[in-house]
Amino acid sequence: MRKLFAGLAAMAIAAFGAAEARADKLQDILSKGVVRIGVPLDAPPFGSQDANRKPIGFDIEFAEMVAKGLGVKLEMQQITGANRIPFLLTDKVDIVISVMGLSPERARQIQFTAPYANTFLAVYGPKSSTVNSAATLGSARIAAAKGTTQELAITEAAPKANVMRTEDDATAAAAYITGQADLLATNSIVAQALAKQNPNKEFERKFTIRRSPAHMGVQMDQHNLVRWLDGFIFFNSLNGELDRLHKKYLDMPMDPLPTL
Structure with missing residues (x-):
């Protein structure tokens, strides 16, 4: 019986360790040196393509800022309103930046950051x-x-x-x-x-x-990553960068946003 409990304990510890290793997406991003961010290309001025098919828009530039803030390479993936959450749930992207509104139903599936744009x-x-x-x-x-x-x-x-x-x-x-x-x-x-x-x-x-303010989204258990992103939003609200993006792409200053 002691051997059985010892074996079960070992399995539980191994599973817990694997879950812990899998859970810290922030550390994984920093270790790999790459962040995968899902962005829209069908929703100007948040995301579209210019004449040379280069991605442009509020969410595109914001994704670039996030990667720079993390000090890693940006890997952008085009997403749509229908597949934003599935891409997170199936681990095809680490972060969604796609003018996404928060709802209680969505919050049962993914975790939202503080809002970054007012719409x-x-x-x-x-x-x-x-x-x-x-x-x-x-x-x-x-x-x-x-x-x-x-x-x-x-x-x-x-x-x-x-x-x-x-x-x-x-x-x-x-x-x-x-x-x-x-x-x-x-x-x-x-x-x-x-x-x-x-x-x-x-x-x-x-x-x-x-x-419907716009929020970034991450996988449900990524607390370290969402906390870093909240700090990133806070910092860029104070230094005027989010206000600059609002004026550049939305033709308006950034009004005070609600908090979570």
């Missing part, structure tokens, strides 16, 4: 549309990227809404711009950028879904 979610459409709430959507076809906070919120608020669920934000925007959809549910800053790029298309805000 809200809303539904946009032409001035002629009489929609002014989720209850008045009626048969209007509303485009929203699958798995995003806005798509989930619309579905919850209006289960019978005619939602056109696209694979990413760019496809949702294209559906509205080309007339395949009557309305668009998206981030306020994304709508602002789309309006500038498409001056002949109306982007009137029909109703606000909710305030």
Whole structure:
């Protein structure tokens, strides 16, 4: 019996040691000298590509800042609203920086940092549309990227809404711009950028879904990494770098952000 308990104890210790070794993602990043960050390329001004197909945007530059702060090489991976959390859960990326809003449902799967950008979610459409709430959507076809906070919120608020669920934000925007959809549910800053790029298309805000600051995301048990990222956000809030990014990409200063 003593041998049995000793064997079980050894197995438990080994499992605990393996879990500990696996758990400290921050130390792993520093040891390997590489951080894998998932970023969007379908949600300007947070992430898109320039004429030379080079990634540009708020989240792109912020990811570069994070890697520099860690003192490691950056390995960027393109993600969409639908696969942001799966990429974390399957360990394809270490960090997600993709204008991601926090919800209690998501917080059961991953861990969020403090917010780094101030935005809200809303539904946009032409001035002629009489929609002014989720209850008045009626048969209007509303485009929203699958798995995003806005798509989930619309579905919850209006289960019978005619939602056109696209694979990413760019496809949702294209559906509205080309007339395949009557309305668009998206981030306020994304709508602002789309309006500038498409001056002949109306982007009137029909109703606000909710305030939705952007957070970074990491795997659920990565407490050391999320603590470092929180400190990074705090430091760059004080030194003006986050305010610079807000002015550069969002055309506004950084307002005080809520805390977790």
